[in-house]
Amino acid sequence: MAVLEARGLGKTYRRGPRPVRALDRVDLDIERGRLFAFLGRNGAGKTTFIKIAATLLLPSEGELRLFGHDVVREPSTVRREMALVPQEGKLFYHMTPREHVREYLRVRGASAETTKSRTDAILDEMGLLPYQNTIALRLSGGLQQRTLVAMVLATEAPFLFLDEPTLGMDPFARRQVWEVIRKVTGRGSTVLLTTHYLDEAEQLSEELAVIEGGHILYHGTGEALKSTVGREVRVQFAGSIRPELLTSFGKVFAERGRTVVLTTRSAVPELTEIALARGTEVTVGPVALEEAFLELVGRGIEEEE
Amino acid sequence: MSVRSQAYAAIRICYFNGIIPLWRSPLLIAAVFLTPFSFLFFLFVIAPHALFPYGVVGGILFTTLFTGSGMLNDCAYLRLERQLQQVFVASPVTPLAYILGMALSELAFSIPAMTLFLVILFLVQPIGAAAGVALVGVLLLTWLMATSLGFFISTLFSQLREIWPVGTLVFSTLSVLPPIFYPATEIPADWRWVAYLAPSTFAAQLADHFAGLGGAITTSIPLLNGPWFDVVGLVGFTLLFGVAALYFARWREP
Numbered sequence: 001m002a003v004l005e006a007r008g009l010g011k012t013y014r015r016g017p018r019p020v021r022a023l024d025r026v027d028l029d030i031e032r033g034r035l036f037a038f039l040g041r042n043g044a045g046k047t048t049f050i051k052i053a054a055t056l057l058l059p060s061e062g063e064l065r066l067f068g069h070d071v072v073r074e075p076s077t078v079r080r081e082m083a084l085v086p087q088e089g090k091l092f093y094h095m096t097p098r099e100h101v102r103e104y105l106r107v108r109g110a111s112a113e114t115t116k117s118r119t120d121a122i123l124d125e126m127g128l129l130p131y132q133n134t135i136a137l138r139l140s141g142g143l144q145q146r147t148l149v150a151m152v153l154a155t156e157a158p159f160l161f162l163d164e165p166t167l168g169m170d171p172f173a174r175r176q177v178w179e180v181i182r183k184v185t186g187r188g189s190t191v192l193l194t195t196h197y198l199d200e201a202e203q204l205s206e207e208l209a210v211i212e213g214g215h216i217l218y219h220g221t222g223e224a225l226k227s228t229v230g231r232e233v234r235v236q237f238a239g240s241i242r243p244e245l246l247t248s249f250g251k252v253f254a255e256r257g258r259t260v261v262l263t264t265r266s267a268v269p270e271l272t273e274i275a276l277a278r279g280t281e282v283t284v285g286p287v288a289l290e291e292a293f294l295e296l297v298g299r300g301i302e303e304e305e
Numbered sequence: 306m307s308v309r310s311q312a313y314a315a316i317r318i319c320y321f322n323g324i325i326p327l328w329r330s331p332l333l334i335a336a337v338f339l340t341p342f343s344f345l346f347f348l349f350v351i352a353p354h355a356l357f358p359y360g361v362v363g364g365i366l367f368t369t370l371f372t373g374s375g376m377l378n379d380c381a382y383l384r385l386e387r388q389l390q391q392v393f394v395a396s397p398v399t400p401l402a403y404i405l406g407m408a409l410s411e412l413a414f415s416i417p418a419m420t421l422f423l424v425i426l427f428l429v430q431p432i433g434a435a436a437g438v439a440l441v442g443v444l445l446l447t448w449l450m451a452t453s454l455g456f457f458i459s460t461l462f463s464q465l466r467e468i469w470p471v472g473t474l475v476f477s478t479l480s481v482l483p484p485i486f487y488p489a490t491e492i493p494a495d496w497r498w499v500a501y502l503a504p505s506t507f508a509a510q511l512a513d514h515f516a517g518l519g520g521a522i523t524t525s526i527p528l529l530n531g532p533w534f535d536v537v538g539l540v541g542f543t544l545l546f547g548v549a550a551l552y553f554a555r556w557r558e559p
Binding site: 015051054055056057058075076079080082083084085086087088089090091092094095099103104106107108109135151152155161 | 306310313314317318320321322325326329330386387388389391392393394395396397398399406463557558559
């Protein structure tokens, strides 16, 4: 059963000298208990979609229903069901992680007992116990972000919007957050997550959508998206190799001074021979979601950023 | 959320946005004291001593109006710089609970200074219990009026840099230029009507009245003389700004 239903959702910003179309007739359904990832470049429309769904922004046209309620006409009803980690959100500088989690739960109406048990649990799960009584001003950026995510995940709200929740976190902290997100969805919450970390989307999401220029280009599973690349292996040469030597094996491109070939498993021995003949290091791995994403979106995301 | 849980949410917001920072940074209290006490000291040195009680009442009102300036800056900062208002919008917390909680937290910053000014007032201008209660009522209305205005203005801007000059302009105009620290009769007769453009004039005349000080504007129209006119003016502006904060503020971006 879909708990989020968007139909013909559109948004045009009219702040600057010319209107900017951020979302264009988007249709999307998200099923209950799903971990859904929204992928797209900066300015693709991910945050605009989340802002409309989280009742922070009015759409220009179309409809978005959360748990059957229209987010424009019934905001107070849908707000009871949601919690949000905003993009680049920051903490109250004078409060500790424990106070953030506790006060946010209390403000939302959680009882003292629930607040106590959830606060203890989330601080532990997010690795925040050693810093629980340190004021935010003295925490690193990654710990502040972890606290923000902790206060929102502790709500166990039926629908959680996480707009780039692991921004600025180290790989260990990201994995800790992933675990907690999985637990929360295991308890029945639905999660809509945006991220620029494609490994994060690959690890976490059961379903994803790629958005570009306000349009949804792809909606399905990560595995299905990867299969659209048509190759199963990524062979990366440490140095630069003339592309004409490799084009017969598959798709060739340069990435940060390295040559990459997307190819089939059977071509790996021959490509390894080429590398050895030139004294170049070679690494082989499965095609990642990143390749599929870049293929789909069509341009290099790194150059754009 | 029920009315009870909304009231509770407002108190919690006051606790973590007002009480905790005050407890951890007591210097914040000094920042609230500084400007009105400087004005009072200035008046004490250069003005006839008969005007000193006006300066004390002015100090109380200035500190109360300061909650509006604080509200404007805090709400804008939490929304634009820290993205924290969004965390409360996307939650069961109602706009009323959020606004009230923020307004209470601003009051928490001002209460120490207001209390000190009230003590000074009782020393220099003893007033009865009924007048004291009425004076507190005027201060509460002034707080509601100032914080509603502060919240409303804070929602109209999308850049923090645009808000700071506007806040300074609005709240300096409300708390320094009108007859807050001096009686309205000091304004040239032809220009006294201008004072009524500022809602704080009504608050100041009422506060002076309950403090037993004269100096209110009188006109040839009897209906416009006396405290009732000021009550209507202050309540009217409070309602106007309250409605603006609740119904016309951009709780949601257009």
